[in-house]
Amino acid sequence: MNCPHQPPCPPAEAPDCEAAHVVAAHPEQGWSLLCNGVVNFDDTGDLLPDGRIITPHRGRLDLELVPSGGHGRP
Numbered sequence: 001m002n003c004p005h006q007p008p009c010p011p012a013e014a015p016d017c018e019a020a021h022v023v024a025a026h027p028e029q030g031w032s033l034l035c036n037g038v039v040n041f042d043d044t045g046d047l048l049p050d051g052r053i054i055t056p057h058r059g060r061l062d063l064e065l066v067p068s069g070g071h072g073r074p
Contacts, residue, residue, distance in 0.1 A: 003020070003035050005021055009021055009034070009036050010036065011036055012038050012048050013048075017036055017046070017048075020034035020036040022040075023035050027042070030042040030043070037049035041056075044057050
């Protein structure tokens with residue numbers, strides 16, 4: 001895909017591929033199409049243009065917000 005943005009969006013193969021601009025958003029369905037052809041899902045997973053999958057990858061902050069044992073933080 002040719003990116004018209006300046007600076008250009010990162011390619012689908014780049015580690016920061018999710019930084020590309022959204023060209024089609026479908027929040028009611030839980031996904032967005034990025035300028036580089038990556039489909040980004042609300043669960044933080046991605047589908048690359050070549051069909052490869054990047055599994056959901058929530059950051060450390062998300063993990064820290066989940067109460068341990070359902071009783072909150074000690």
